[in-house]
Amino acid sequence: MKLKVLSIAVLGLIFVASCNKLKSLVNIEQDLPFNQSFSLQAAAINDTAVTNHFPAAGIHYSSANIPVPTNQQQTLSNYKTAANLINSFYIKSLNLSLTPATATFNSMDTVNIFICKTVNDSMIIAHKYGVNTTNSIAMDVDTTINLKDYFLNSTDTFYFKFSGHFKSVPTDSIGQMNINSVMHLSANPLN
Numbered sequence: 001m002k003l004k005v006l007s008i009a010v011l012g013l014i015f016v017a018s019c020n021k022l023k024s025l026v027n028i029e030q031d032l033p034f035n036q037s038f039s040l041q042a043a044a045i046n047d048t049a050v051t052n053h054f055p056a057a058g059i060h061y062s063s064a065n066i067p068v069p070t071n072q073q074q075t076l077s078n079y080k081t082a083a084n085l086i087n088s089f090y091i092k093s094l095n096l097s098l099t100p101a102t103a104t105f106n107s108m109d110t111v112n113i114f115i116c117k118t119v120n121d122s123m124i125i126a127h128k129y130g131v132n133t134t135n136s137i138a139m140d141v142d143t144t145i146n147l148k149d150y151f152l153n154s155t156d157t158f159y160f161k162f163s164g165h166f167k168s169v170p171t172d173s174i175g176q177m178n179i180n181s182v183m184h185l186s187a188n189p190l191n
Helices: 001-025 043-045 048-052 072-078
Strands: 030-038 060-063 066-069 086-099 108-116 123-129 136-138 159-168 176-187
Touching: 043 159, 086 108, 086 123, 159 176
Parallel strands: none
Antiparallel strands: 030 176, 060 159, 066 159, 086 136, 086 176, 108 123, 108 159
16 A cells, blocks of 8 residues: 555656646747837037036936837737746846947946836846946846836836936037847746
């Protein structure tokens, strides 16, 4: 009798382990690019009054919310999954670059990128302190923050927001800032 119970227990454990292995095999793991460009409001940074009397402490600048379409329904359809099956959605990488290519970040010392669902809601997802003098920056990101609610936002849009500290007036004409991000979607049809 004890041998029969032990055999059933072992078979049960093998079955559970097999189910967990099968569940992990059907995980959907997909990188999704989200890219957006916006114009820096030069008047806020580089107008005549600021140029002639640039404060020693520098100037803090924040952009308006920059809409980023999620195309969530199409994405879910493409990967044959559904909103309730998503485990996580997180930022994998984010890079900033300037247009024109001659523009540099040398007038800045701090850059932050926020993600927002609405105008009044924001969470920092990327930052860079001690900004370099090149035309592009690989931002430091926090891959542990689950942004699933931002992806599943009912408006099919989330927003990026740029915030930075200018330590001096930009010497180059900055036309546009480009935000190039890769988000990672994880879902499981067996959830």
